[in-house]
Amino acid sequence: MDKAFWHERWQRREIGFHQQRIHSQLLRVWPKLGLPQETAVFVPLAGKSRDMVWLATQGHRVIGVELSDVAVREFFGEGGQVPNRSSAGAFEISSAGPFELYCGDFFELDADVLKDVVAVYDRAALIALPPGMRAYYAETLARIVPREAIIFLIAIDYPEGEISGPPFPVSRDEVQRLYGDTFEIEVLETRDGLADSDNLKKRGVTRLEETAYLLRRRA
């Protein structure tokens, strides 16, 4: 999945991954994490997710990174905000209120940008990447977020080969392989996610397990 693939998806409005609703596992589980207000949350591969708006209502600052400037513009436009824009290296930064979105490549992000982050919210980021890129993604994330930061990961698993991703199925074993050496991994909730995924149902997925994980760095 190269950059051109995602730019094209946004240009052609093929954004079935985008949800109007706030993700139900975020709503249910995030408040139980007890994270202090006014702390920063990092959202990798952010799209124009409305979950960022909800995180801000919980008192967080939200730092996102997203390849597509279409997504970034629409995020602020739909929120009725006119962001301030600046540049830093390969990134264009759009900021308004609690939101700071870096438009550019996640893999080029500097740890310094994320130094105040206490948590990562990964929905449809890891599972958007093909198998060969996931280890690099997990290593990069672990390298650029502060040691104390937790990762709240939502991953889906469905019968291999039912559709061609993205999104790709990522099993519990794979999450363990990707993150297990660096993080303690706790399964917070597993549910049948098919009812909430009209898009994937239409594409031919017959069974969908959606799991929320909490990752805490090993001492």
Ligand SMILES: C[S@@+](CC[C@H](N)C(=O)[O-])C[C@H]1O[C@@H](n2cnc3c(N)ncnc32)[C@H](O)[C@@H]1O
């Ligand atoms: C499946 S979508 C998920 C978006 C969002 N997390 C959500 O829940 O709606 C994946 C997003 O990652 C972006 N993306 C893909 N590769 C990226 C990269 N290397 N750096 C930054 N963003 C990337 C795509 O443009 C796309 O918006």
